[in-house]
Amino acid sequence: MTVEFAMPGEQEDVVIVGAGVVGLTSALMLQRLGRSVVVIDPNPPGSGASYGNAGTIADFAIAPVGSPTLLKRLPSLVFDRQGPFSIRQGALLALLPWLAQFAWQSLPGRSENNMRAIAALTLDAGVRWQSLAADLEAQHLIQNKGCLYVFNGEAQYQAGRHDMRRRQAFGVKVELLNPGELAQLEPHLPQVEGGGAFFPDALSVSDPGHLVRLIAARAEADGVQILPESVVRLSAQKRHVVLQLGNGQRVTARQVVIAAGAHSKFLADQVGDLVPLETERGYHLEYDGESERVLRPVCAAESGFYMSPMAGRLRVAGTVELGGVKAPPTPERLAFLSQRMRDIFPDLKAASRSWLGFRPSMPDSRPVISESRVGRQIVYAFGHGHIGLTLAPMTASLVAALIQNTLPEISLNDYRADRF
Template sequence: MSRITTDVAVIGGGVIGLAIALRLRADGREVVVIEPNEPGSGASYGNAGTIADYAVIPVGTPSVLRNAVSLLFDANSPLSIRASALPTLFPWLARFARESLPRRYRQNACRIAELVSGASGAWTEFAAEIGASDLLSAKGCLYLYETQKAFKAAGADIALRRSFGVAQDLLSAGEVLRLEPRLPPFEGGGLFFPGAINLSDPGEVMHRLSTAVRRAGVEFIRAFAQGIARQSKGIRIAAAPFEIGARTAIIAAGAQSRRLAAQIGDPVRLDTERGYHVEFDMAELPIERPVCPTAHGFYLCPMRGRLRVAGLVELGGLTARANPRRIENLAANARRIFPDLGEPSRTWLGFRPSMPDSVPVIRPSRGGRDVILAFGHGHIGLTLAPRTAQMVSALLAA
């Protein structure tokens, strides 16, 4: 087994791990990244490509709790569960139910709001640092409410965002169609988030980020981290055929992080959201900014040379195959908006690390600052990458 020693070992080469590695290298630290796949090729690539400074609402809400049975066990709902995964998911679901109670929900929203505040500005600076400014589009994001009843029902969420200072504009259906004239007519209204930023190609952004990390002098170790343990002289990470010794380890391994955190005495109630997307290649895009038809829980995302349709969360672990029904639902929902889309050019399934309260874990391990936890970002991993890197840097400097 090859032995490697370093100051800091970052376990995980998604957007969180890469952003942390780049920041710590700028701090003057020796850094290696341990990642078995192409860096940034998982959920960091397959997301909706939106820097969502407005995303303060947790997945678990009182409304979701009231409708849990119909939501979780309806394969067509925006949030569903694979029945085969229910026994192993039960502890997570029990905590999710608790976090969806009104008081906890508001507390969680407050914590998320603090994290995402300033996300767009942080990403603008970050993109310039990694040479990706040309892939950012600052045209905001639209939520669509098909009926006046649905628009009115969103009032509590709108008020909560307003209480956190989130910029949001209420639009009539006509005002929405003036922004996006190729959308079909509807009777409700819209919510426009002017501060949101869209990535025209998340995969290319991840490529430029990983290139910037390499140029900064970070070494990449192409291996799967099977184990982590404290020793008298630091942290030992087993990642066959390598053994990595580090003064400090950062666990930023996304959906794989729970296993590693448990090995150093930090059991965390983390589980996996299975996220899907379908893409339609086209020369002329039908929209200029991300659009979310809220009743169906997916995003229409304009990207370079294609329309990506992302969403429909499924709780079901890491090992089950892609659910073809979820993919079919995404394509069918997209054709409800744009009937001429035809068949998808490609499909994708990835895994989001999800906490029951939707609040990421960014803190030292219980055993000390020699291990830092940085995972569980759920739907806001892309949004929070620069902020998470800053927080980890500050933890190591303390």
């Protein structure tokens, strides 16, 4: 296909920076609303965080990362390299401002408020994804066997029960399971003494990377142009936005959406929006031919990772490591995942491959879906943390409302860029 961009001196209509699940679902929606959309990304569509996630359409995942429980453990976590939440020592100083905001957002009242704001975005994620998948003829990639949290011991089960009650208050459908009921649902898992929490209506994706590539293909078929370049600078002029690309080319656009995931901060900074965006680095291991070990995504709650059955493989994805987007993978994090998997399935062979990805994370676990300080010429759609796959269709609808200047489905106050 020949890609034609505006001639020098001409202006694009809408440019979206970032071809992850958030940028591409927004591109698809805006193009269908009659806008002419160009997506710019140096990497293949869906090859960032959107590629390697656990694949859960986690409409139940309304609890922010920062909570009073985590806050109590935060000081010890700074030095614990073996737990599910770790901090790269070399990055600690640079992380202090973000950690201070995170600690503040973990206080009881704030954490509860963040949960409310997240729930407003998630609760019909399954319906939105089903409709998008039907549109893409990708229903075969969507599984409807629910998702499961496993609690190892009684104390963890009681804490989980408390957490689930809070979620139920926001409309999450969840069933608490005793060890026997859990064994019936997942017969290959070893017996646990705690129990489980089952989200029966939750959907999951058997190949997130493939799904995002299908969104890109459909968007292109609808007329979206995808330009394989990086955006290195941007500035807002009176009637347009100027983007400087890595190859030296300049592109002007009427409106721009910044959807560059964990890499969005330096672009927002250039507009004067100093958002506290960090990354929670997450890892995955894949085990080829082992997808039948579990029947649905199963979260080992204590260890902070999912075992997700995917097309032809088992993907074990999760854990949190604060430490920026530049450092290489930390071998201990992969060893942690690998050891936990051997604890659960002692006969499992070595992993077939590993991956590090960058969750775009705000201290309050709420995304930024917002106009910028210069107005709707530049719109933000980043910071979706642990649930960007889940939230992409809802975010696309809200981005479309911002760009089109129409009434959004919900108030956007909780997701403003200037809320800190």
